[in-house]
Amino acid sequence: MTTTTEAPPRDDQQVFDALIEADSRVEPRDWMPDAYRRTLVRQISQHAHSEIIGMQPEANWITRAPSLKRKAILIAKVQDEGGHGLYLYSAAQTLGASREDMLDQLHAGKARYSSIFNYPARTWADMGAIGWLVDGAAICNQVALCRTSYGPYARAMVRICKEESFHQRQGFEILLALSRGTEEQHQMAQDAVDRWYRPALMMFGPPDAESPNSRQSMAWKIKRVSNDELRRRFVGMCVPQFEALGLTMPDPELRFDEETGQWEPGPIDWDEFHEILAGRGPLNAERMRRRRAAHDEGAWVRDAAAAYARKQTERPAPAGASNHKEVAA
Numbered sequence: 001m002t003t004t005t006e007a008p009p010r011d012d013q014q015v016f017d018a019l020i021e022a023d024s025r026v027e028p029r030d031w032m033p034d035a036y037r038r039t040l041v042r043q044i045s046q047h048a049h050s051e052i053i054g055m056q057p058e059a060n061w062i063t064r065a066p067s068l069k070r071k072a073i074l075i076a077k078v079q080d081e082g083g084h085g086l087y088l089y090s091a092a093q094t095l096g097a098s099r100e101d102m103l104d105q106l107h108a109g110k111a112r113y114s115s116i117f118n119y120p121a122r123t124w125a126d127m128g129a130i131g132w133l134v135d136g137a138a139i140c141n142q143v144a145l146c147r148t149s150y151g152p153y154a155r156a157m158v159r160i161c162k163e164e165s166f167h168q169r170q171g172f173e174i175l176l177a178l179s180r181g182t183e184e185q186h187q188m189a190q191d192a193v194d195r196w197y198r199p200a201l202m203m204f205g206p207p208d209a210e211s212p213n214s215r216q217s218m219a220w221k222i223k224r225v226s227n228d229e230l231r232r233r234f235v236g237m238c239v240p241q242f243e244a245l246g247l248t249m250p251d252p253e254l255r256f257d258e259e260t261g262q263w264e265p266g267p268i269d270w271d272e273f274h275e276i277l278a279g280r281g282p283l284n285a286e287r288m289r290r291r292r293a294a295h296d297e298g299a300w301v302r303d304a305a306a307a308y309a310r311k312q313t314e315r316p317a318p319a320g321a322s323n324h325k326e327v328a329a
């Protein structure tokens with residue numbers, strides 16, 4: 001006679017906890033706590049908004065790029081950012097969020113996007129500084145998110161990171177060319193990194209001690225690395241690259257901590273960060289105005305795409321046709 005000892009059935013919460021504990025991925029059809037779902041929708045949609053608003057400072061420079069090659073590279077980069085928005089809105093949709101609602105929230109000024117995109121891009125060197133520092137900071141954040149617990153978000157990040165590393169290199173290369181150019185060009189590069197370095201450090205969010213939501217996000221393994229640690233990693237990455245560029249790091253209080261083996265940035269002006277988050281940055285109103293206009297101007301494209309999709313589903317399949325639908329190029 002054999003005896004089987006059956007484990008008692010586990011409830012949804014226990015199954016979810018075990019998934020997180022085992023470092024597995026939560027997938028759209030899995031049960032998940034409401035607060036986990038809400039946190040993800042908020043984070044992923046904010047991230048998507050940042051990608052599409054982030055197209056603006058660089059798009060404004062496409063016609064002024066100094067050569068055909070630079071224009072082509074910048075167009076490709078801006079287009080990538082639109083694609084990143086698309087992957088991320090799609091990932092949020094797998095959680096039940098509707099794309100229309102997410103965009104309505106953005107256009108109504110109720111949703112946030114990264115505060116960095118409310119700063120102006122004044123010179124061509126800003127294209128270098130944005131690519132190198134802003135996309136560089138995004139990479140630090142996003143590499144950690146490749147291991148986030150929600151499957152569709154993590155997979156979107158893997159693809160996005162590959163493209164971000166191209167963005168960062170093109171930015172570095174722009175700055176390198178300027179830094180090695182005339183005295184005036186070198187100064188233009190230094191001025192651009194002077195203006196973008198601090199805002200890039202703020203992209204990692206407030207210090208850990210003042211980041212109340214971080215603890216829960218870490219427990220759910222949505223967030224894998226803390227704000228301060230990510231910021232230190234970014235600074236550590238910048239130190240040798242500033243040197244290679246022949247530019248000065250705009251942080252006189254930067255110091256190397258012998259104990260941790262990491263670079264520690266000087267104090268950051270968080271008042272400025274909060275002002276911009278509250279909508280009082282140099283370009284908040286302009287970015288939102290342009291975004292709403294772009295959405296309105298694109299209405300006919302969305303209508304045409306929807307009409308085309310409807311036509312495809314209504315059209316009867318020709319006799320003998322396979323089940324495979326033709327995909328329009």
Ligand SMILES: [Fe+2]
Binds near residue numbers: 051080081084164
């Ligand atoms: Fe991006």
Ligand SMILES: [Fe+2]
Binds near residue numbers: 081164
């Ligand atoms: Fe990028």
